[in-house]
Amino acid sequence: MTETGTAPPPRGARPPGPRFRSPIRGPWLTAVLGVVLLVGLPVVAVTGLLDYVAYGPGQQIPGDVGLLRPPGIVFPSDPPWLFRLTQGVHVGLGLVLIPVVLAKLWSVLPALFVFPPVRSVAHLLERLSLLLLVGSILFESVTGILNIQYDYVFGFSFYTAHYLGAWVFMAAFAVHVVLKLPAAVRALRSRSLRAELRTPLSRTRPEETGGDLVAERPAEPTMSRRGALAVVGGGSLLIAALTVGQTVEPLRPLAFLLPRGRVPDGPPGNDFPINRTAAAAGIDRSAVDPEVWRLELAGGPAPVVLDRARLLDGGAELPLHTATLPLACVEGWSAVRTWTGVRLRDLAALAGVPTPASAVVTSFDPGGFGRAAVPGARVLHPDSLLALRVDGHDLSLDHGFPARIITPSTPGVHCTKWVRSIEFRRV
């Protein structure tokens, strides 16, 4: 150490900072928690990137991310539950790993207070990269947690911050894995997991070696290592139990601490979550009155105007079609329903654009998501609908009456409600 010009601490002097006494903290426990995160966090990151891709070309948020974009894959419509899976795993697994992340931070915290605080340039850079790692994982967790509960206290764009934060995380995580993997493998080999799971509190002893992590003067153990692992796993199970109801319909009441544990009373068939009420969207009730409302189809040789009666009884030209599809939101909830309406591809043919490059759907909602483009391949999918009914009942006003879009494997925000017009584009 003297080569780097840092003098060792004088003999007998106690390094400043808190004294860590836990007898079970050590490289082995840290490595076990690390392996769980090594498997879990990349899944959260990749499903997050897939959710970004699912917004579709030209509609991703943030739009301009330079080189930080996933490879140019088009999010497929089949299987229809693909987006439901990626968003559910991203949000669900992200939440379930929070106890593991907190335990991992607990297990390595003594390393934050090492003495001397900086041993070399390499050590300084490594500590900076750890600030990026810890900052980004906590930042991603906190913004994600706030977003799924509709709390925008942070005052910046959730999408932009969460997306760019994810790239900082992925970079810092990759660096950390490369640097620490050898030490983690050594630590895992130092003790047998099987033996550790058979060791009760009465035989729990501190780890033999481990530099900064093992306490110099350990306290009397009050919990075995297997107990600590069970506590962390139990925390994850608890979060899982309180979250899974957002996706698994019969368990919906279990998510009683989340907005998506509740479903609106509403008219029959409409008992599934709403992400934007008609009142919040400022929908003018007279404009969506079934007597007044007309659907405009544009993009063909001449505009086509249809009323609701024609859509419900369009004859051979515009038959009603029923499809069971999930409505899935990037905020972590989903609901599978049976939708009835007319196929987008039949509407395209009626408009005179049988093979459109895309369909731009405009809503009576003047907000940012009141306009969305459906890619051509998805317009032509046999289950892509302008839905009029759900589970055999008219859509409720909050679910987009008189008509909404529902297409396979699509972010809920692009299943536009209160549809006003559809423009089929050739290019």
Add this chain to the structure above:
Amino acid sequence: MTRFTTVYGAGPGHLLLLVAGFAVAGYAALLLLDDPSALRILVWFVGVALVHDVVLFPLYSAVDRALTTVSGRLRRHGRIPIVNHVRLPLLASGLTLLVFLPGIIRQGEETHLAATGFDQQPYATAWLLLVAVFAGTSALVYVLRSAHAALTGDR
């Protein structure tokens, strides 16, 4: 040891890896240059790490140390150690409070109402009930363990 390793403190691969990592993070930060909320994002990024390290961690460590000290003293009188029967419900309550805080403290009520059609009124009560279930279950298990120990004469 090469001259590089002596000066830097690790091999050249180490430096290369860290520079690559910082480059990606720096590039992500560059994309925010035109964003008026860039400073806010930075404050939150560093802030969450600081809040964890200097508020949350010392807080739960201090609570845990107080708990182990008190239960260590009680231990001489009782048979079954009480420490984990307090620690576990506390941890579960703390974890659920942390994850579901916005609803419990009714933060972001207006957005929540616009998004769901519901207010946030039930969450605090639901969470308190959950805490009561954690504490009650733990207490019940403690009583059963103590009774079992007294009957069989084990510790």
